[in-house]
Amino acid sequence: MIEELRPEKNIGHFALLKEAYIGLFNDPRNLPMLSFTLRPFSEETLDAWFRAHVEHGVSYYSEMDGAGRISGLALTRTDPVTGFEFLSLVVRRECRRKGIGRRLTEHVIGKARTLEYKAIDVAVYAENVPMLKLVLDEGFIPIRMSHNMRADGADLVHLRKVL
Numbered sequence: 001m002i003e004e005l006r007p008e009k010n011i012g013h014f015a016l017l018k019e020a021y022i023g024l025f026n027d028p029r030n031l032p033m034l035s036f037t038l039r040p041f042s043e044e045t046l047d048a049w050f051r052a053h054v055e056h057g058v059s060y061y062s063e064m065d066g067a068g069r070i071s072g073l074a075l076t077r078t079d080p081v082t083g084f085e086f087l088s089l090v091v092r093r094e095c096r097r098k099g100i101g102r103r104l105t106e107h108v109i110g111k112a113r114t115l116e117y118k119a120i121d122v123a124v125y126a127e128n129v130p131m132l133k134l135v136l137d138e139g140f141i142p143i144r145m146s147h148n149m150r151a152d153g154a155d156l157v158h159l160r161k162v163l
Contacts, residue, residue: 002107005060007050014050017060020070021046024090033128034088038151058087061107063100065092072100074108084117089131101130105138112163119162126155135159 007014024030026040035041053060057078065071072095075087086108091100112120122140124131140159149156 002061002063002103005062007060008054013060016062016070017050017073018043018046020062020073020090024070024073024092025088027093029093030090032150032152032154033125033131034090036150059111061104061111063104065095071095072104074104076108076111078115078117084112084115084120086120086122086135089134101134102138105134109138109161109163117163119160121158121160123156123158125150126157132157132159135161 005013005017007017021041022043025034031040032038049056049058059076059078061074061076062070063072070092072089072091074089077085077087079085086105089101089104091104109120120140122135123146124135126132126145136159138161140161142157143160144158146156146158148154
């Protein structure tokens with residue numbers, strides 16, 4: 001079951017998200033797909049983000065495992081001017097290939113529809129083939145490329161799904 005986490009209202013959600021970022025986002029195998037700078041996310045940065053996420057239009061959607069940990073996490077940002085953006089997706093390594101990423105992606109698409117957005121944008125590093133396959137399978141189409149976007153020069157593929 002997918003749940004929206006509200007760290008500004010729920011200290012338990014705050015702790016779950018912090019653990020997920022420290023453990024999943026900062027994992028050296030995941031960090032290159034989730035960070036422009038290739039620098040790990042610090043606790044101070046996370047604290048500030050989680051406290052201010054509502055005013056920045058950021059939402060966190062998670063699927064939990066049997067131990068009460070986040071098995072997968074999707075982030076979105078909404079803005080009345082720039083639209084609906086699928087910011088990131090990460091799935092715990094031992095939970096991969098169980099459909100969690102697909103369920104989270106489908107949830108994000110459903111959320112955009114519920115909020116009456118007409119399109120969803122996502123940016124994926126060109127070497128992140130699993131994420132590219134996932135979003136292409138869900139009907140996203142490439143709309144442009146941004147070169148040298150990550151600190152090591154990696155390129156981003158920008159994709160959009162029209163709803």
